[in-house]
Amino acid sequence: MTIDEKLSHFYDVTIEDAQAKAAGILEEHRKALAQMTEKHKADSQENAQVQIKAETANARREINKALSAEQLTIKRDWTKKQNELKEKLFAEVKTQLENFRNTPDYPAYLESKIKEALDFAEQDKINIYISPEDSALLPDLVERTKAFITVSAEDFLGGIKATIPHKNILIDHSFAGNFQAVYKEFKFDGGPKHE
Numbered sequence: 001m002t003i004d005e006k007l008s009h010f011y012d013v014t015i016e017d018a019q020a021k022a023a024g025i026l027e028e029h030r031k032a033l034a035q036m037t038e039k040h041k042a043d044s045q046e047n048a049q050v051q052i053k054a055e056t057a058n059a060r061r062e063i064n065k066a067l068s069a070e071q072l073t074i075k076r077d078w079t080k081k082q083n084e085l086k087e088k089l090f091a092e093v094k095t096q097l098e099n100f101r102n103t104p105d106y107p108a109y110l111e112s113k114i115k116e117a118l119d120f121a122e123q124d125k126i127n128i129y130i131s132p133e134d135s136a137l138l139p140d141l142v143e144r145t146k147a148f149i150t151v152s153a154e155d156f157l158g159g160i161k162a163t164i165p166h167k168n169i170l171i172d173h174s175f176a177g178n179f180q181a182v183y184k185e186f187k188f189d190g191g192p193k194h195e
Contacts, residue, residue: 082188085188086183086186086188090179090183090186093179094157094179097157097158097175097179098157100158101133101134101158106137106158107137107140107141110130110134110137110141110159110160111141111144111145113159113160113173114128114141114145114147114149114160114162115145116173117160117162117171117173118145118147120164120171121162121164124164124166124167125164125165125166126147126162126163126164127148127150127162127163127164127165128147128148128149128150128160128161128162129149129150129151129152129160129161129162130149130150130151130152130160131151131152131154131155131156131157131158131159131174131175132151132152132153132154132155133155133157133158134151134158135151138151155176156174156175156176156177157174157175157176157179158174158175158176159173159174159175159176159177159178160173160174161173161174161177
């Protein structure tokens with residue numbers, strides 16, 4: 001083998017080796033790029049999922065916030081309407097009480113409540129009061145019940161009040177007392193609270 005042939009052979013072997021090494025380096029580089037591409041895709045998808053979750057959570061918060069504000073507005077409007085209806089209802093009840101006081105049944109009602117109070121007091125001293133508007137009924141009530149009855153200085157819309165001083169007892173069959181108690185306890189979920 002001549003020197004030229006040796007050089008040519010050395011050249012061919014070196015080129016083949018360099019090409020093989022270059023091909024190996026290129027293949028490793030392609031694999032590394034492919035891995036980087038896959039990692040980048042995975043990271044991008046993961047970031048997109050995180051962003052979607054964050055945006056979804058933010059949207060839920062905004063929706064809940066808007067919903068809470070709307071619920072509060074609805075509750076305020078509902079409460080306002082309930083209060084208006086309650087006032088209207090109790091104005092009507094008050095009118096009905098006033099109308100009842102002008103019926104023939106009212107003196108009989110007072111008489112029955114006075115007798116109940118007398119029966120409750122038994123032998124104890126009792127003070128019985130009627131509302132100032134009922135003062136015209138006083139003589140008839142005294143005659144029918146044989147009780148000492150006083151016209152109260154306080155207007156209580158009708159009915160009677162009685163006290164048994166010895167036992168420190170107040171009997172309140174006044175329309176004002178019952179009216180205020182029912183008004184205070186009234187709810188639109190079926191009427192007054194019962195415990």
